[in-house]
Amino acid sequence: MAKEITMTVSKPQDLLPFLLEQFSNKGRNKVKMMLTRGQVMVDGRIITRHDHKLEPQQTVKVLGTASGMGEVLHGIRILFEDEHLLVIDKPPGLLSIATDQEHERTAYRILTNHVRAASKDNRIFIVHRLDRETSGVMMFAKHESVQQALQNSWRDSVLNRTYVAVVEGEVAKSEGTIETWLKESGTKTMFVSRPGDGVKAVTSFKRLETNGTFSLLELHLQTGRKNQIRVHMQSIGHPVVGDRRYGSRQNPIGRLGLHARLLTFRHPVTEEILTFETAIPVAFRRLFSQRNAPKG
Template structure:
């Protein structure tokens, strides 16, 4: 077995992860298998697992990537969350564009990942599946071929099973949970406006709930039924609680010197293997510091 190969296994009975891999791959030393677990190179049903005694159940799919991801080749703070032959999921830092604009063509998530895949195969390409705002951090999905990208985009509503964001907003949100529905349009100046009239734009639905709060700020979890441009930012302005640092949509404070919006959870059905994949990124520490007891 070449070290560059990816191994895919289907569990037949109840067992634990390390034991299963040791029994299934006798050509690999136990310490080698421990190392790939430690280095986040093993996934169970699309979710990276590092725990040796993680319980396995019949029908689960195990992927082992023998080649360690060369993190030192990834710059500008990008972290690879998941990679297989079809997809790459990254954790994008704030202030990094997803794709090039007229004024910024090289320092983008797309260009960095393109360089990354070409270092291993000069003919390799990546394709943008969706975008998040430059000022927003968090999870972002790319495809490794055009067909996979098209398949996901064409079946977006059924393929993407969960998209959750966290945001710090100004003030104490009341009620603590709710749904915002409006119709969004974009002006010539690239600002998005919200209307309650169905004939004035594209329908957008955002669900929110309060995780924690204090006198000045609230930390919200937000899930999307639709994925319109600037949807969360506009909807939080609509309810009178703009995202911290979002001057464009009404914020008056910027205590952490960035937009306090983070794409925390991304879940989807794998377009080839048809297995559920779910990835979660930690809430940025700068968000949580706003709620530290002084």
Template sequence: MQALHDEGKRESGKDRLRGKLTTFEITEPAELMNFLLTYLPTKSRNEIKSLLVHRQVSVDNQVVTQYNYPLSSGQTVVVNWGKVPLETKLQGLKILYEDSDIIVIDKMAGLLSIATTGEKEPTAYNILSDYVKRSNPKNKIFVLHRLDRETSGIMMFAKNENVQELLQSSWKKAVLERTYVVVVEGPLNQEQGTIISWLTESKSYKMYSSRTPNGGQKAVTHYQLLKKNKNYSLLEVKLETGRKNQIRVHMQDIGHSVIGDKQYGATKRSIGRLGLHAQVLAFRHPITGEEVRYETDIPKDFLGLFN
């Protein structure tokens, strides 16, 4: 049985009005929603969803909004009945999920993932580093993967070195799905297809593709046509491998460069950015083992090309 204490007693309307906290000590595994439904019997499922959405529930001092978040023995759940201030907006990114081990974000186009040599401008890495240090100056962020500066979408960072090592050593097994939406030049004739090539990098850091093994890294990209008109095609692209610039090179290989990608053959920059967005990231949580999936909307400027 899970133990409960409440700076006093179980929650009540008066507690909520006074902004008090209800604290639960977990003594057996449970999912967060089921646990709260049991131990907040006066609250409906929708009321508890509202608490989660408004960031009023934390586990071990980390705000949790995921209804099926797995609780373990020894953890502490706190419900804040007071009004929680809106989350500070972070320039260039939005936090989709955060716990004590990882942060999942939606990065805007134009923001560097991490600094390259000599770069001093803001990056997703240093913005998140500053963010986690607000609660504890000793907190750190650890890089797991990157997105190109002009690519928007979902990225994940580790919050401790152990999790970074766990994920990087088992990245292929841990990551269950990486899906992108891509706008390319011209109308595709094929509804779907798979591109296989071997990629090598030049001294100028540009990737080159060969249809036959040449000592480079094997790259496999699957695509499906979502929309098209006489000028553009909107594709859903799934990566079987995650090589540098893989999608960009492979789109050039089939004669339909990503819009805005002059480096790989594009002639159009119709929306002022690269037509590449990391839409879905699904993975096995490195600590809980739970399979989780995060998805963002297709960017409006992508869809605007097909109206």
């Protein structure tokens, strides 16, 4: 399968039966392998579960395969590539780098295979991470020296990091700044600590939309702490939807409602200022258009 195939769901059903109907000319094992390899996206999110529930009007996309070290290159849109850097739009559901539980299907592994298609000696180096369920703009280096240059000058090199988030409840203020001290618990969960204890974290926000039940926020990171936006939203009583770890009780979009929308930085070699911006995810927008639509 060399090209993307896009389908629209017409009736409620599980994902695997849907795919088996659409690809009746393929065996069951081949269809299941599409899921295992991360070739299947539902409304822009990689899905691997066979029993994932589909609803009418959802979009299912099956991505074509690409060779390279036996790995499938899928789900990642490359926004920029030169001899020093790779900038991507990472889909939700994809790890940035391997964990004890997942080694194969990661952005790092997929991009490593991508650069090694040109030369087996090529490598990539992670500069910063996005949580598995967070989508959006992410940067990798192609040389260790470039990685170190970016990480050592991160505060000066990165000029703008903008996220969008869907949070629970109606955020009363149209804009504001959250400034706290954060610490990490024994279970690797971040929490707000007393002033001076831990690391300082500052997030500014602007309300873009609200419908009384949910709010769409634009957020700017002034510091880059682990889970900063997620714990800051919990601290003001408006957790990110789908974020059970940080207090969310609702998941109307079937994913974590957090997307790294924009990244502006100074190129570590050419010193050119580059900006990469992605669209607000359709699932985020749809939530507000549905609730705001006039009733007949």
